[in-house]
Every structure is written in structure tokens, then in C-alpha cells.
Amino acid sequence: MSNADKNDYENVIFARPDIMVDRSTHFCPGCGHGIIQRLVGEALEELKLHERAICIGSIGCTVTAYEYYKVDGMEAPHGRAPAVATAIKRCRPNLVPFSIQGDGDLASIGTAEIVHAAARGEKITIIFANNATYGMTGGQLAPTTLMGMYSSSTPDGRNAAQSGFPIRVSEMLATLDGPAYIARVAVNSPANVRKAGKAINLAFRTQLAGLGFAMVEVLSMCPINWKVEPVDAPEWMVKNMIPQFPLGEFKVLPAVAALKKADRE
Numbered sequence: 001m002s003n004a005d006k007n008d009y010e011n012v013i014f015a016r017p018d019i020m021v022d023r024s025t026h027f028c029p030g031c032g033h034g035i036i037q038r039l040v041g042e043a044l045e046e047l048k049l050h051e052r053a054i055c056i057g058s059i060g061c062t063v064t065a066y067e068y069y070k071v072d073g074m075e076a077p078h079g080r081a082p083a084v085a086t087a088i089k090r091c092r093p094n095l096v097p098f099s100i101q102g103d104g105d106l107a108s109i110g111t112a113e114i115v116h117a118a119a120r121g122e123k124i125t126i127i128f129a130n131n132a133t134y135g136m137t138g139g140q141l142a143p144t145t146l147m148g149m150y151s152s153s154t155p156d157g158r159n160a161a162q163s164g165f166p167i168r169v170s171e172m173l174a175t176l177d178g179p180a181y182i183a184r185v186a187v188n189s190p191a192n193v194r195k196a197g198k199a200i201n202l203a204f205r206t207q208l209a210g211l212g213f214a215m216v217e218v219l220s221m222c223p224i225n226w227k228v229e230p231v232d233a234p235e236w237m238v239k240n241m242i243p244q245f246p247l248g249e250f251k252v253l254p255a256v257a258a259l260k261k262a263d264r265e
């Protein structure tokens with residue numbers, strides 16, 4: 001239903017958040033990115049960030065994320081979204097910069113930026129879409145590609161001797177003192193989508209409360225590069241990705257826990 005149409009119904013149970021542009025996504029069928037973009041849109045709307053949010057486009061299939069939201073946007077070079085967000089936040093503390101970064105973007109070319117932004121405790125919000133592949137460029141090996149998993153640059157499957165092991169970014173960043181909130185969620189089922197929405201909302205509220213760096217890693221389907229049917233991709237994630245990347249919260253500062261508790265009361 002479009003933004004305009006929703007006014008035509010008395011009892012709307014599902015509508016596009018007004019802060020989102022009325023357009024379809026450019027993603028492949030079954031891709032998780034569209035769900036993630038929607039959840040971010042819901043958080044922006046719920047928190048009334050129309051005038052304050054600024055979407056930093058990262059490189060990968062979410063490169064034009066800012067075209068989906070009626071908020072300001074800026075493009076960052078590959079992997080550098082946390083550095084761009086840092087600059088914006090430090091110069092204009094009232095703005096709410098955020099980025100949706102892929103695993104190639106965040107955990108490969110952008111490793112230094114994300115580690116140091118987290119270590120500095122920058123008050124920014126990062127949504128890390130982990131689909132275990134370089135989606136946009138044709139399914140090359142990513143830092144999060146699973147052991148034995150096919151990629152176009154490891155056609156016989158990932159092996160440790162050649163490519164090392166997958167990086168668990170959330171667990172790694174949670175060892176730092178800077179982050180306020182780090183969680184891993186997934187968008188493979190309605191229940192998990194709801195949990196993902198709550199985590200993303202909390203990550204924005206962590207920034208709004210000035211509590212520090214917040215990152216939500218979202219396990220996301222990429223059926224085209226996983227070489228599975230879109231309908232089978234959520235189950236593929238359960239069998240293959242979640243054992244390697246367990247869901248949960250890895251860093252929750254007490255002040256963030258208090259924000260969460262306030263939700264339930």
C-alpha cells in the first residue's frame with residue numbers, strides 16, 4: 001500500500017512508513033536487504049527522525065539506501081561510512097547519522113574504519129548486513145563467507161589454507177570498551193524480523209541518548225549468490241549461517257539496558 005492509499009482505509013494494519021519513499025526496491029527476489037531497509041524506515045519514523053537522520057550510503061547492494069528515505073543522505077567511499085558518520089556527528093551533534101553496510105564493505109575494505117569508530121565510542125548507528133558474500137559484484141569471497149561455501153573467487157569452497165576463517169564481527173567489536181550496544185539478529189522469519197526491528201530501534205535510541213557506538217549485525221539472505229531458491233534461503237540461513245554467527249546481544253551497557261527495560265514497562 002502506498003503512503004497516499006493508506007488514508008483511504010479505516011483500519012490500516014500494514015502500510016509503508018511515511019518517512020520511506022513510495023517505490024519498490026531494486027533488490028533481487030528473496031533478498032534480505034529490503035526487509036532491513038524497511039526496519040530502518042520504521043525506526044526512523046517511530047523516533048521522528050525526519051529532520052535529523054542522515055543516511056550514509058555504503059558501497060554494495062545498499063549503495064543507494066538514502067534514496068529510500070525522505071531524509072538527508074551522503075555517499076561514502078567503500079568501507080568508509082563509519083568515518084563519514086563520525087565527521088557528521090562531531091560537526092553536527094544534533095544529527096543522527098547511520099549507515100547500512102554490507103560485510104564486504106564493513107569487514108573487508110572498511111575493517112579499520114569500523115574497528116576504530118567502535119573503539120572511539122563514536123555516537124553513530126551502524127546496521128551491518130551480513131549475507132556472507134560480496135553480493136553486488138557477483139558473489140566473491142567475503143570475510144564472513146562460511147567454511148566450505150562456494151564463492152565466485154573460491155569455486156571449490158572456502159578453505160582455511162587459502163582464505164582463513166570467517167570473522168565474527170559482533171563478538172570481535174564487543175571486546176572493545178567503546179561500544180554501547182552490539183547485537184546480532186536475522187531476517188529469516190517473522191519472529192526474527194520483529195526482534196531485528198527492536199534491536200535496530202534500540203541502536204538508534206542508543207545514539208539519541210548519547211550513549212555511544214551502536215551496531216546491529218543483521219544476517220541477511222542473498223539467494224542469488226548462495227545459489228538457492230529465494231523461498232529456500234531463510235532455511236539455508238538457519239542451517240548454515242546461524243551456527244557460525246549465533247544470534248544475541250554481545251554488548252549492552254547498563255544505560256542501554258535501562259532503555260530496553262523502559263520499553264517493557
Ligand SMILES: Cc1ncc(C[n+]2csc(CCOP(=O)(O)OP(=O)(O)O)c2C)c(N)n1
Binds near residue numbers: 059061062102134135
Ligand atoms: C574502492 C572500491 N573497491 C571495490 C569496489 C567494488 N565493489 C562494489 S560493491 C563491492 C562488494 C560489496 O559487498 P558487500 O559489502 O558484502 O555488500 P552486498 O553487495 O553483499 O550487500 C565491491 C568489492 C568499489 N566500488 N570500490
Ligand code: SF4
Binds near residue numbers: 026031032
Ligand atoms: S545480489 Fe544478493 S544482496 Fe544484492 S540485491 Fe541480490 S540478493 Fe540482495
